[in-house]
Amino acid sequence: MQVTVKLFATFREGRFRTAVRELPAGSTVGDLVAALGLPPAKLGVLLVNGRHVELDQELREGDTCAIFPKVGGG
Amino acid sequence: MADELSGFLRSAALGGLVDWQSYETAAQLFGVSWPEIERAVLAAGLFPRRYAAQRRLLGQEGQQRLLAARVTVVGCGGLGGWVVEILARAGVGRLRLIDPDTFDESNLNRQLGATIADLGRPKVEVLAARVAAVNPVVQVTPLAATFREDAGDSLLAGSTLVIDGLDTVAARLELGRCCRRLALPLVHGAVEGWYGQAAVQAPGAALLAAIYPQPAAPAPPAESRPDSLAAVVANVASLQAALALQAILAPEDPFPPGWLMLDLREPELERIVPAAG
Structure with a gap:
């Protein structure tokens, strides 16, 4: 299945802003995070089609998944 | 005497504008x-x-409205220093500055108050002196204290709104909870590398808890704190100051929902508004 992935802030570095990714059916947001090599300790907001979700959220064909790091400096 | 002061100011005004020299004369006369x-x-x-x-x-x-406003700035390092400068120049009447730290050499690259001469001095005192030099009308209360949730009620009491100038997720979550409990608007900002974010947590809302949903990690030691540049910090602080001014000037308008993500490598500014529920 195909999923649109949007990354933000430091997660863009060495990756991309927006990309369409091919994932095995039944993949979760956590699987996507692992496939992208995003450090779990840095994970912030996760949105699927604009709604807040957890890592165990299952993805479906055509979903848009936005992944934000925790931005915490000041 | 109010009439006399008023009459003096009218006679001193040029094109409806009263200059600083006339303020000084008025202070002496009245x-x-x-x-x-x-x-x-x-x-x-x-x-x-x-x-x-x-x-x-x-x-x-x-x-x-700006003159009557009382803004509390929690954290007066990178973000807080620039926000204080902008709000003071705009004419916000009262600023309460909260920060326990003194200026360190490693602050010079991005913190507005940091100068070689002021290394080692409390940030809140240096910023108070700067505000007094820029706009003496602003009444500044410097508090060299750490923001703690259990002391939040007294630290934030009487504020029109609160600025988040903190530098850890854990402290921000405490401030977010405290402002929620006190039904105070909180203007959030945070930076890392070329990126930043800003938002207004409306009175009673839990936006910070939504932005930082994972359990807060312990604060990293100073040497592993996020990379930070004045070019980015000043941008995010300007967004925070603009959001704060809008909130003071038009309190009847709803706060903008969601949050703003700034990417200064692209560059782009994107508003993120999650669906309700």
């Missing part, structure tokens, strides 16, 4: 404070010459 003079200037339908460039933008009423 023994009144800077904020009292500024209130009299605005009440008389005049405008301080210091604010001539924002006269049409804010008008008498907007400038009076």
